[in-house]
Amino acid sequence: MNIINKSLNLIDDIINNTNAQSVNFYQNVLKMMSSLYENNFSISIFFCEDSNYTLKLGIKNNKFITNFQHEEIFKKIIETKEKAYIFKSNENELFYKNSLSVKLSIRDSVFGFMILSSKEEIDSNIQTSFEALVNIISYKIKDYELNEVFKIQLKAMQDAFVEKEAALDIVKKQHKKLQELDKTKNLFLANISHELRTPLNAIIGFSQALDSKIFGELNEKQAEYIKDIQISSLHLLGMINEILDISKLEANAMKFNPAELNSTQVIKEVVNILEPLYKNKEIDIIFNSNFDYKINADYQKFQQILYNLLSNAIKFTGKNGTIEVIQEVKNKDYILKIKDNGVGIDKKYHNKIFKKFVHIDNIYSKSQSSTGLGLPITKELVKLHNGKITLESEINKGSTFIMEFKKIIL
Amino acid sequence: MKKILIVEDNELNMKLFYDILQFQNYQPIKAMDGLEGYEKIKSENFDLIILDIQLPKMTGFQLLEKLKEENIKLPPIIIASACAMDEDKRKAQSYGINDYITKPIDINSFVKTIKQKLGES
Numbered sequence: 001m002n003i004i005n006k007s008l009n010l011i012d013d014i015i016n017n018t019n020a021q022s023v024n025f026y027q028n029v030l031k032m033m034s035s036l037y038e039n040n041f042s043i044s045i046f047f048c049e050d051s052n053y054t055l056k057l058g059i060k061n062n063k064f065i066t067n068f069q070h071e072e073i074f075k076k077i078i079e080t081k082e083k084a085y086i087f088k089s090n091e092n093e094l095f096y097k098n099s100l101s102v103k104l105s106i107r108d109s110v111f112g113f114m115i116l117s118s119k120e121e122i123d124s125n126i127q128t129s130f131e132a133l134v135n136i137i138s139y140k141i142k143d144y145e146l147n148e149v150f151k152i153q154l155k156a157m158q159d160a161f162v163e164k165e166a167a168l169d170i171v172k173k174q175h176k177k178l179q180e181l182d183k184t185k186n187l188f189l190a191n192i193s194h195e196l197r198t199p200l201n202a203i204i205g206f207s208q209a210l211d212s213k214i215f216g217e218l219n220e221k222q223a224e225y226i227k228d229i230q231i232s233s234l235h236l237l238g239m240i241n242e243i244l245d246i247s248k249l250e251a252n253a254m255k256f257n258p259a260e261l262n263s264t265q266v267i268k269e270v271v272n273i274l275e276p277l278y279k280n281k282e283i284d285i286i287f288n289s290n291f292d293y294k295i296n297a298d299y300q301k302f303q304q305i306l307y308n309l310l311s312n313a314i315k316f317t318g319k320n321g322t323i324e325v326i327q328e329v330k331n332k333d334y335i336l337k338i339k340d341n342g343v344g345i346d347k348k349y350h351n352k353i354f355k356k357f358v359h360i361d362n363i364y365s366k367s368q369s370s371t372g373l374g375l376p377i378t379k380e381l382v383k384l385h386n387g388k389i390t391l392e393s394e395i396n397k398g399s400t401f402i403m404e405f406k407k408i409i410l
Numbered sequence: 411m412k413k414i415l416i417v418e419d420n421e422l423n424m425k426l427f428y429d430i431l432q433f434q435n436y437q438p439i440k441a442m443d444g445l446e447g448y449e450k451i452k453s454e455n456f457d458l459i460i461l462d463i464q465l466p467k468m469t470g471f472q473l474l475e476k477l478k479e480e481n482i483k484l485p486p487i488i489i490a491s492a493c494a495m496d497e498d499k500r501k502a503q504s505y506g507i508n509d510y511i512t513k514p515i516d517i518n519s520f521v522k523t524i525k526q527k528l529g530e531s
Contacts, residue, residue, distance in 0.1 A: 190493075190495060193492075194464070194492045194493050195492075197492035197512075197513045197514060198420055198423065198492045198513060199422070200513070200514045201420075201423050201426070201492065201513035201514040201515060202420070202422035202423055202425075202426055203514070204514040204515075204516075205423070205426040205430075205514065205515060205517060206422075206426060208516070208517040208518075209426070209429065209430065209517060212517065212518075214433050215433075233514070237514060248495075253495075253496075255496040
């Protein structure tokens, strides 16, 4: 049958040349069907909604129609369970005397039907051919639809990919910018430190010169004030050093130069430096001066660890308190404890205190300004020595900072 | 009386170093920038030089480089700088200078280092 081949060719044309949305595609199919009108045969196509099989698009008398309410025959075609349905009708614009309807479907999912109408009897050969045609067209249409869906999905994926690439690009740029900013920040901090040290040199130097009475005796008040100036300047210097240290640590610019040193000797030195502070509060600092082990440590940094922890201990210990520096050796590991009987630290702060900029309010710290960097720096310095620092503390009973340095005993 | 050159641009710090050295019975000589320091080192003999790093006209390191190029024999040098970065300390070592004092200085250890360098302790 010529008309069957013709309709196959037509649907191929439509599928190959339609790249618009699916409504357009269905309209093209319908339009195509309107041309399949020969003397003895006509083929028409109807699409319906999936679930309740109400017709959505059709063609009748060369015109698109969407209102099928009065077409009794369509109802019957849709409602019958059979795939093919033969009916007779009075000849009109759409149908000749004998008609065969075959549902457009993939498996059990029906999405429309096609009608072959003929002036003559439709024999079984024609019926088989037409059913084959409808089958092929069903697949072609669904294939086309799936293709469209696939294309949309593919495009969405491509778009997402492009977006991700762009996002990655932005992240890379931001990362670079942040690195530059970080560099600027560290440089800025180093410069600030330099600028602050220069006037501090004069303040500390002149007050030391007066304190050492090289230019003459001072009266009681003058001597007291000079001591006050010195204590404040040292406090300021400590904070400047902390800012410089944290910027060095964060920039990984902290150099680690370990060498053989006597830990007890360093403790003695630091205790000497801190003498004005703990004597002022009548605090005792106890350590075993006979402990005689050599350790492999960076002199300056080891000194700083002791300075930070001891000055903290002094700060948070009341008048007449006691601070102990305990040294132990455990298979080549060196253990150092700084123990005080001061205010102690609430358990809820134990994890926090090694983080940057954390202050714990208590009666002692309220009057003391600090950068909140001392313990984080100490932790990093201990880490540089392959060690770790922990805290044991109970409120009002005191604190013990315990450091374990792996294999640094020589 | 031993002659000590102080190369330092900050007036107050200069005054502090000058007074300390004078009190210790040395003869301090002032140079307020790197260039002045360079010219004084070339024209006079000193027993010791106290050198800052960040200086106008010629930095401490530029001064050292220039004197090295010209093969000028130098007395002991103590660097007194407010720059606390390790890099500068290493750079100083490359000129054979191991005495690097970070400002703010401690007067006692400052005097101790000077006496050591002059072979007096």
